[in-house]
Amino acid sequence: MIPTYDKVHNHFKLNNKSYNRDELKEVAYSFIKEGSPSEKALGDFLADWLDAKDYIKSKTSGTTGKPKIIKIKKQAMVYSAIATGNYFGLKPKDRALHCLPTQFIAGKMMLVRAIILGLQVDVIEPGTTLNFSSKKHYHFAAMIPMQVQQNLKKLTHIKTLIVGGAPMSSELIDQLQPLQTKVYATYGMTETITHIAIKKLNNFTNSESVSNTYYEVLPSIHISQDERECLVIEAPKLSKEKITTNDVVKLHSEKTFEWLGRFDNVINSGGIKFFPEQIEEKLKGKISNRFFIASEEDDKLGEKLILVLEAVKNDLSNTVFKDLDAYEKPKKIYTVSKFSETTSGKIQRLQTIAAINN
Structure with missing residues (x-):
């Protein structure tokens, strides 16, 4: 019952x-x-x-x-x-x-x-x-x-x-x-x-x-x-x-x-669909700071992959990306001192990117 x-x-x-x-x-x-x-x-x-x-x-x-x-x-x-x-x-x-x-x-x-x-x-x-x-x-x-x-x-x-x-x-x-x-x-x-x-x-x-x-x-x-x-x-x-x-x-x-x-994170770069979460999984353990994969507009590709790093400056070496496929490698790296977060601690990607652009 x-x-x-x-x-x-x-x-x-x-x-x-x-x-x-x-x-x-x-x-x-x-x-x-x-x-x-x-x-x-x-x-x-x-x-x-x-x-x-x-x-x-x-x-x-x-x-x-x-x-x-x-x-x-x-x-x-x-x-x-x-x-x-x-x-x-x-x-x-x-x-x-x-x-x-x-x-x-x-x-x-x-x-x-x-x-x-x-x-x-x-x-x-x-x-x-x-x-x-x-x-x-x-x-x-x-x-x-x-x-x-x-x-x-x-x-x-x-x-x-x-x-x-x-x-x-x-x-x-x-x-x-x-x-x-x-x-x-x-x-x-x-x-x-x-x-x-x-x-x-x-x-x-x-x-x-x-x-x-x-x-x-x-x-x-x-x-x-x-x-x-x-x-x-x-x-x-x-x-x-x-x-x-x-x-x-x-x-x-x-x-x-x-x-x-x-779905709202999917990136279409040059006709290829990328899921940021899958690229992030490959990079976990290789980057000590918090980070996420996103995109920005590109004249040739439509969208290009970028990496957003929670740090004062970018000191990542190219070896960090050695396990990524050629198309998965970020075309640009941005740094921000503090990510925007929800009350439960989840990273707010769009707000963080907006802060970079501003």
Whole structure:
């Protein structure tokens, strides 16, 4: 029987304490009035989740267009929590680690999973370097790549880890291979109530590897492509409408796909299409500063590839580009002292380029 959003599982615990619905409202109020900024965000969400409305409001990240505020049905969030629980075999009383900002959908859903599935969740400060007890072992956690990178030695305390928010570098994926922790990349967005697809990153069988493992959609999710070859998602339990993304993908089956890059980042240079994300992947580990690939107008090519470097000056040698194909090499390098960023730390490419031009 599917629980309704107004129920709190009798095995749910928050920071080692059990709460019913009314007690949880008091906890939310306490966080809002007396908590740290991250605790206040947690309290705000709990108050929204426990109020009389059947929806919450959340800001989208821009995967399907310009960022906007949307209403998400609470019961749809319940379905999402159950789908994740079923996929990873989560059971009541399993221990979960919550280390993501609750302002964003991924952080909200960690709490919903705990409340609905009866998990015992420990909430810690959502920083880069995480402070959690080495004496505890967790069945489930979610992180962003930067947290994974900074806390590799602590991951042994986590059985299953999902990673989202940004692509992971091949260098970081290599560092995951010796771990017994099962690590998965996730694909999703606010509109799909976090992830709708999972990609295995380590603990491979003899026939598996990172290169031949693709995103696999969760049950009841259907995928296709539009005329741009962008991913189209049908998730009846999560959204009444089809969700058309700006992510260019290659479908490998009815249930699996490979992410190629953002349609709004695609560069057409001399009739050849380039995905900046794929070139950036080849350069990761070779450039210590933050950077990204973009384009500018060119009389002959239409667009030419450029590299934007977060640095005071350009001191890159040509050897950095030795693994790139001839057409992939940037025709020009620009430097900027500080990239423009979103509140969640994602680089704003267009704003950064605009600052260079100005």
